[in-house]
Amino acid sequence: MKRLRTFLALAAVPLFLAACGNLGSSSMSGTSGSNSSGSTQLTGQSSDGDYEGVIKSGHYQTSKSRGVTNSQDSGNTYNLKSFENGMLSVSKKVFSTKKYVFQEGQHLTTSTVQNWLDRKSKSNPTGLNPKSNGSTSSTKRNPIYIQALEEQDYMTQKNNKLHLGGVTVGIAVNSVDYYKKTQYGATYETKITKAAGEAYAKQAANTVLKRLRQKSALKDVPIVIAIYRQASNDSLVGGDFIAYSQNKAGSTSVAKWTAMDEKNYVFPISSGSSSPNSNDSSAFTNFKTEVENFFPNLSGVTAQAHYNGKSLTGMHVNIQTQFYSQTEIISFTQYLQTAAQKYLPSGVPIDITVASTDGTQSFLSRASGAKKFTSHVFNSY
Amino acid sequence: MKRLRTFLALAAVPLFLAACGNLGSSSMSGTSGSNSSGSTQLTGQSSDGDYEGVIKSGHYQTSKSRGVTNSQDSGNTYNLKSFENGMLSVSKKVFSTKKYVFQEGQHLTTSTVQNWLDRKSKSNPTGLNPKSNGSTSSTKRNPIYIQALEEQDYMTQKNNKLHLGGVTVGIAVNSVDYYKKTQYGATYETKITKAAGEAYAKQAANTVLKRLRQKSALKDVPIVIAIYRQASNDSLVGGDFIAYSQNKAGSTSVAKWTAMDEKNYVFPISSGSSSPNSNDSSAFTNFKTEVENFFPNLSGVTAQAHYNGKSLTGMHVNIQTQFYSQTEIISFTQYLQTAAQKYLPSGVPIDITVASTDGTQSFLSRASGAKKFTSHVFNSY
The missing domain is CATH 3.10.570.10 (sex pheromone staph- cam373 precursor domain)
Structure with missing residues (x-):
């Protein structure tokens, strides 16, 4: 074989x-x-x-x-x-x-x-x-x-x-x-x-x-x-x-x-499982609830979380959208910049990707030591 | 109807x-x-x-x-x-x-x-x-x-x-x-x-x-x-x-x-057409040649260019790749950062998106006044 x-x-x-x-x-x-x-x-x-x-x-x-x-x-x-x-x-x-x-x-x-x-x-x-x-x-x-x-x-x-x-x-x-x-x-x-x-x-x-x-x-x-x-x-x-x-x-x-002792988790944590630190997963859940409320037709908010022992060392957040209007994506990205800083765990590098079936619409990222997220909206002439 | x-x-x-x-x-x-x-x-x-x-x-x-x-x-x-x-x-x-x-x-x-x-x-x-x-x-x-x-x-x-x-x-x-x-x-x-x-x-x-x-x-x-x-x-x-x-x-x-007097063009300019400024289109062609040489299996390098009269005011470069190795994408993105600065027209905002059939792999951007491109490689845990 x-x-x-x-x-x-x-x-x-x-x-x-x-x-x-x-x-x-x-x-x-x-x-x-x-x-x-x-x-x-x-x-x-x-x-x-x-x-x-x-x-x-x-x-x-x-x-x-x-x-x-x-x-x-x-x-x-x-x-x-x-x-x-x-x-x-x-x-x-x-x-x-x-x-x-x-x-x-x-x-x-x-x-x-x-x-x-x-x-x-x-x-x-x-x-x-x-x-x-x-x-x-x-x-x-x-x-x-x-x-x-x-x-x-x-x-x-x-x-x-x-x-x-x-x-x-x-x-x-x-x-x-x-x-x-x-x-x-x-x-x-x-x-x-x-x-x-x-x-x-x-x-x-x-x-x-x-x-x-x-x-x-x-x-x-x-x-x-x-x-x-x-x-x-x-x-x-x-x-x-x-x-x-x-x-x-x-x-x-x-x-x-x-x-x-490094492990990866998917947020939201599926029922029956648990993450090394419940503060992180509930922070994510609050973020998810807030963000899903912003638009009528968001498809999903998930994250990959990377742990070293019990310490969160980074997160990739993935937001699937159905809407396509450019002004909506610009506003949504600005909103995410504020909401992510407010809700998501601080002190670790975090990326947020906003994608629709047409591809990546925008993305935000915060480096390890930084306080604020930078953002980029993908554009077309 | x-x-x-x-x-x-x-x-x-x-x-x-x-x-x-x-x-x-x-x-x-x-x-x-x-x-x-x-x-x-x-x-x-x-x-x-x-x-x-x-x-x-x-x-x-x-x-x-x-x-x-x-x-x-x-x-x-x-x-x-x-x-x-x-x-x-x-x-x-x-x-x-x-x-x-x-x-x-x-x-x-x-x-x-x-x-x-x-x-x-x-x-x-x-x-x-x-x-x-x-x-x-x-x-x-x-x-x-x-x-x-x-x-x-x-x-x-x-x-x-x-x-x-x-x-x-x-x-x-x-x-x-x-x-x-x-x-x-x-x-x-x-x-x-x-x-x-x-x-x-x-x-x-x-x-x-x-x-x-x-x-x-x-x-x-x-x-x-x-x-x-x-x-x-x-x-x-x-x-x-x-x-x-x-x-x-x-x-x-x-x-x-x-x-x-704003107009959009696609680079490389198709034969028979011309762009408002041949320096820009030949700069792009040099960039494209250089970049296509870097990897054996690049699918395509194109750009949208936006003009106000005869002045280039911005560019979205789109690079389609077939390779998928993460270290290759990291190296390629670093290389693009140098090559884009060297070859592409200066003084205008430029985005570069590297995408495969799996989606966006990395992206680079330079703001209007900036000299250097910043980059981000999309990652996964």
């Missing part, structure tokens, strides 16, 4: 424009290094908290294993964004954005990652997922534990050249493995407990670390491995990072895992 | 939550005025250049003729946004955002506007569009000239009450009248020249002004009338305002029209 899909075929990127202007202060000198046939530039930094990215000869340096993941029948797209964003967050704990530059993974190729994500078998000895035991029973079969594996490179600058300064590898394990007994057949589920998934991923992480050390470029760099637990397909929010390890240059087995 | 549609039935707005907290500094005292059974608040102002809107008893004061327009078979949605935004721009020339508060039109009801937009006939003596002459030939029939009519109210505050300080009425005339000979039949077109449409609208404006003066509330306020020429349905940009008149309190006929 080949459960793999390459989302984007990038093997033959046409180099149809070889020259590229240097982009202001963030450009690097175009001296041809050992690994570069043209000039290398950086994307520029939008804020201190973000990494710059790498451009080579005018092209973005895309990942060597771009878009590879075990396919899910009706996959949860929240997982993808959440996994990549989370890897950046974990990396920032180790590789400072002031010193390091982000580069998409260049050392694990599509075929390598595809083989690793497949089941171990005679024809695929490097598979990180367990051999099939022949069973198709949801409780007896060996599930696919590892759903995605991604590499991110962190570069340092020295003498106007970029050098690999560290690597972060994310390993995503399933909370539910969706499978079919026959092609095009019904989808069945094997549940994987947090403990079982975590244990399996930690074992796999050791194998991955050993394999990475066999590549000469990765022999002597710090390697961070982070374990992510995917949300189920019906979730309105992505999964959670559960642990990471920081491995010194040269080390071939993980010495220590640091547990991560 | 009834060519009218009410987009949103709002007759029975349920007042399901009567109380509303005052919203900070922008609230008005809740003394019950003659036209208010509850407290009146303002939405708050996001910038000096925007009007605040009116909230009554927690509900946004929606228009009395909300969503009425002559239906178009496959209408151009750009016209709607462009028409309403343009009415705000024209109003700002007359009613200062520092002194006036915006209120959706409260004096023309849905049925009034529907009757006015229909053809004149025995059963509809107030129709502003010409009587049918019986012909269905695209060159011989009387077309529907007036496609939409909208009222905007501008309020002033005195003794903590809002009073009507002025009214803006927008009249939208067709450049192409789309019609059917039989219900569900093919769509035919009658073209209307700019001169013919403008002349017809100016005549109608006189009639409208007289009718408005018959309403006691509108007898003695300044009334601005603005004429808009709709873009055809295949346009990627809305239509243009061609003239406006500023009518003093009490006046019952338009004394003077001020011509408006």
Whole structure:
């Protein structure tokens, strides 16, 4: 059973424009290094908290294993964004954005990652997922534990050249493995407990670390491995990072895992569940009530809330509207600016997106330290 | 032939939550005025250049003729946004955002506007569009000239009450009248020249002004009338305002029209056409070439450009992408921030929206006086 899909075929990127202007202060000198046939530039930094990215000869340096993941029948797209964003967050704990530059993974190729994500078998000895035991029973079969594996490179600058300064590898394990007994057949589920998934991923992480050390470029760099637990397909929010390890240059087995107590919630909290802090969820409910009262035909107000332990660390609010008049959207956005500041939890970064079936109508955001929301209404001439 | 549609039935707005907290500094005292059974608040102002809107008893004061327009078979949605935004721009020339508060039109009801937009006939003596002459030939029939009519109210505050300080009425005339000979039949077109449409609208404006003066509330306020020429349905940009008149309190006929030389263009300019300033269009082409080179699979880079005479006054850039990786979007957005500053015309407000089939991925904007673009990447937990 080949459960793999390459989302984007990038093997033959046409180099149809070889020259590229240097982009202001963030450009690097175009001296041809050992690994570069043209000039290398950086994307520029939008804020201190973000990494710059790498451009080579005018092209973005895309990942060597771009878009590879075990396919899910009706996959949860929240997982993808959440996994990549989370890897950046974990990396920032180790590789400072002031010193390091982000580069998409260049050392694990599509075929390598595809083989690793497949089941171990005679024809695929490097598979990180367990051999099939022949069973198709949801409780007896060996599930696919590892759903995605991604590499991110962190570069340092020295003498106007970029050098690999560290690597972060994310390993995503399933909370539910969706499978079919026959092609095009019904989808069945094997549940994987947090403990079982975590244990399996930690074992796999050791194998991955050993394999990475066999590549000469990765022999002597710090390697961070982070374990992510995917949300189920019906979730309105992505999964959670559960642990990471920081491995010194040269080390071939993980010495220590640091547990991560980060969790995502959807507001309003569904009945029967609870959030880590009831103040936050009731603040959101007050906001929602107030906002739904403003217009006669608002479709829905929901939020994704991110917690570190019991502390709210951020919120994405999503407002679905049916109305379309431009003056209504302008007024509504102004109103949200005031209402959000009044009702929503203070001190954490919050985004609010107002969307209709026509697309995003407006959005508001407040940075971590800021008091007021800034807003933007999408416009058309 | 009834060519009218009410987009949103709002007759029975349920007042399901009567109380509303005052919203900070922008609230008005809740003394019950003659036209208010509850407290009146303002939405708050996001910038000096925007009007605040009116909230009554927690509900946004929606228009009395909300969503009425002559239906178009496959209408151009750009016209709607462009028409309403343009009415705000024209109003700002007359009613200062520092002194006036915006209120959706409260004096023309849905049925009034529907009757006015229909053809004149025995059963509809107030129709502003010409009587049918019986012909269905695209060159011989009387077309529907007036496609939409909208009222905007501008309020002033005195003794903590809002009073009507002025009214803006927008009249939208067709450049192409789309019609059917039989219900569900093919769509035919009658073209209307700019001169013919403008002349017809100016005549109608006189009639409208007289009718408005018959309403006691509108007898003695300044009334601005603005004429808009709709873009055809295949346009990627809305239509243009061609003239406006500023009518003093009490006046019952338009004394003077001020011509408006504002036009919208789509970049890249299609072959055979030209933009008012070739520097702008070639700057955009350079930007487009640079940006399309960055990623292997960008779908399209286009822009709406707004001109006043020969001067560019603003631009909305739209970038369609196919990639979805979050780190790619972050890097791309950082890159755009530098590239846009380098290539796109300076000194004018510019927005850039990056969207995929999944929706808006990121956006950048630069205000009129600013040098740098600010950016936001849409995120998910």
